[in-house]
Amino acid sequence: MLKEFREFIAKGNVLDLAVAVIIGAAFAKIVTSLTDDIIMPIIGKIFGGLDFSSYFLLLGAVPADYHGSMTDYAALKKAGAPVLGWGAFVTQIVSFVILAFIIFLMIKAANKAMRKAPDAAAGPTEVELLTEIRDELKRR
Template sequence: MLKEFKAFISKGNVLEMAVGLIMATYFGAIVKSLVDDIIMPPIGKLLGGVDFSKLAYEIQAAGIDENGEEVAAVAINYGNFINTIITFIIVAWAIFMVVKAYNKMKKKQEEAPAAAPPAPTKEEVLLAEIRDLLKK
């Protein structure tokens, strides 16, 4: 079983998948930062100084319950949801562009004319001549 696991883990596909997963994770973090820190502040400023990360519909205000314990506010954070949707759209667009470029590259490879067959070797030419002489 250990030998099978070693064969599985040493395959190139597993390593490529791991690298792809790590890259995708950090690409998502970069896009999230882009949306939260670069894109949304100017949009919020254009819309009258709105901070999207703080937009929420409060269902229950924070306070103190009957036992004297502090109760956190209950809210629907739709501003964070808007940020997440914008992040998703940017990531989806980036993935679409990568897949489109990959498909275009594959199509060019498929359309490329096949290489001309190699010229016959000296032995093949000689055998063909002998065959033709025998036919006569």
């Protein structure tokens, strides 16, 4: 069983997938930082606040034992108050769009590079092989 597991792990596809997951997680952290630390503060400033992710709508009564700020989204949410955190949701949508766009650009660049690279390993096409066979048979 250990041998089978080692063979499974040693396969190229599994290793490629593991590397992709690790790089993807690190890349997602970069995009999250870009969204949370650069883009959303600018958007928040436009809409009148510096922390856009803290915009929310209070949907019901605050628990009686809550004594914190009525404008602190995180504290209200932690206390169990019914809040609709639309600012945090919008932040996640912006983060997703940025990540999707960057992945789109990377795939587009990779596809372009693959089209330009000559495919030396492919060899002749079926038509080219048939033409060679026909020509060789004509010569004999």
